[in-house]
Amino acid sequence: MGKRTVKRRIFVSNALMVFVTLALFLLISVFVLKIYSESIETELKASVEAGIDADGWDDWIEEWTIHRDEFLLLFLAEGMLGIAVLVVVSQFFTRNLVRHIMEPLDALSAGAERIRNHDLTQDISYEGEREFEDVCANFNEMRASLLEAQEKNRKYEKARTDMIAGISHDLRTPLTAIRGTIKGLLDGVAATPERQKKFLETAYRRTGEMNVLLNRLFYISKLETGNMPLHMQTIEIADFIRNYVRGKRETLENEPVELTADIRAAGAVSADAEELWRIFDNLLENSRKYGGAVPLKVKIVLDKTQEGFRICFSDNGAGVPEEKLPFIFDEFYRGDESRNHRDGNGLGLYIVRYLMEAMGGSVRAENADGLAVYLELKEIARPGGQQSRIDSNESGADGRK
Incomplete structure (x- = not known):
């Protein structure tokens, strides 16, 4: 009935x-x-x-x-x-x-x-006419959605509060160093030109650290307000990875970091070259900051999948605790919450996930003798005779024209 x-x-x-x-x-x-x-x-x-x-x-x-x-x-x-x-x-x-x-x-x-x-914790309990049951069920779904949004906002606001505290910490350290350097110069501590140059180089390096942090926050703001359009183009993914590794090796010469690539496939993907470069930079920075291994060995492996390509960005570091692994791509999340061992603002991997999803791809992570981050992009048919923006013969040292 x-x-x-x-x-x-x-x-x-x-x-x-x-x-x-x-x-x-x-x-x-x-x-x-x-x-x-x-x-x-x-x-x-x-x-x-x-x-x-x-x-x-x-x-x-x-x-x-x-x-x-x-x-x-x-x-x-x-x-x-x-x-x-x-x-x-x-x-x-x-x-x-x-x-x-x-x-x-x-x-x-x-x-x-x-x-x-x-x-927002109680459901409406009603059994009777179908129309009213449907209305009450929709009401309960709305209540659950509101509760979920409220909980999400609560966590988001807590994360923002933690981020502000973290940014204050991140900015205070270079500001204190710069202030101490300038005070030393004013007090005549650096009496020789060589010592003065060393003080100024320290101050300049610290301002660079502050600039990186502020630029990242500004970038996040542009992402969330939709003011960061993607310029999708056809990219030869194998050449892109080769150029990235070649360019980064020059900047890592004086650091105990070994960056290698293992190219096992070739083909074209549709992506924003500049933002894909940013994704790789964020993953490399994450390994350098949290890997903890000396020397740190970072490897980029390109494989073919059924729908496209999988890029494995792995290191030989300490990895991430399993209970924290599902949250590392959340905004403002920091695996090391004490901030006493490593500094971080929880934005780098969030940017990675945001950009990958915006370009029609996906990202996930797992522990495999260190942290392994898998990027997946769909393959596209490359028009005949068209040259990609990232090309091994036409790109600069950093892989960007």
């Missing part, structure tokens, strides 16, 4: 109300007519048995006229009684119908009141 509906309940209620009223009215009419007919029949039989003369017929007709008037009055009273019965019956069925309708409405009103009072 199908689920009860409001339309069906209203139809059945009205039909029962009319049927019961008419049935009662019919029973009353039959009962009154029976009593009245028996009374007339008794009087008529008595008159016939007694013999009626002409004057008697006149008297009988006069009595019948009186009985007719009484019948009309009785019929009128019967009609009034029927109307009264109709009103009483309609009130009964109307109250029953209103009760069934108001029950879910009261539940919805109570639920809305709870939401107004910021209580």
Whole structure:
């Protein structure tokens, strides 16, 4: 049997109300007519048995006229009684119908009141007509969505608060160093030109650290406000990786970092070359900052998949605790929350995920003798004769034209 509906309940209620009223009215009419007919029949039989003369017929007709008037009055009273019965019956069925309708409405009103009072923990419990069940189910889904959004906003605001504290820490360190350097110069601590140059180089390096952090925050702001459009183009992914490794080796000459590439496939992808370069930079920086291995060995492996290409960016560092691994791409998340061992602002890997998804790809991470980050991009058919922006013969040292 199908689920009860409001339309069906209203139809059945009205039909029962009319049927019961008419049935009662019919029973009353039959009962009154029976009593009245028996009374007339008794009087008529008595008159016939007694013999009626002409004057008697006149008297009988006069009595019948009186009985007719009484019948009309009785019929009128019967009609009034029927109307009264109709009103009483309609009130009964109307109250029953209103009760069934108001029950879910009261539940919805109570639920809305709870939401107004910021209580998003209780569902509406109702079983009855299908339409009201659907409305209550939609209301419960809305409440769950609001609760999820509220919890997400709470975590987001906590992350922002932690980030502000982290940024304050990140900025305070170079600012203190710069201030100390300038104070030393003013106090004449650096008396020789060589020492003065060393002080100034330290201050300049610290300003570079501050500039990197501020640029990253500005970049995040542009991403979230939609002011960072992607310029998608056809890229030969193998050449791109070769150029990246070649360019970065020059900047890593004086650091204990070994960057290598293992190219096992070739083909074209659709991506923003500059932003893809930024993704690689963020992954390299993450390995340098959190890897902890000396020497740090970073390897980029390009493989073919069924739908495109998989780029594995791995290092030989300490990896990430398994319980924290699912959250490393969240905004403002830092694996080392104490900040006493390593500094970080939780933006680098968030940018990686944001850009990969914006370019139609995906990213995931796992521990494999260190941290391994997998980037997946779909392969596209390269138009014949078209040269990609990133090309081994036409790119600069850093892989960008």
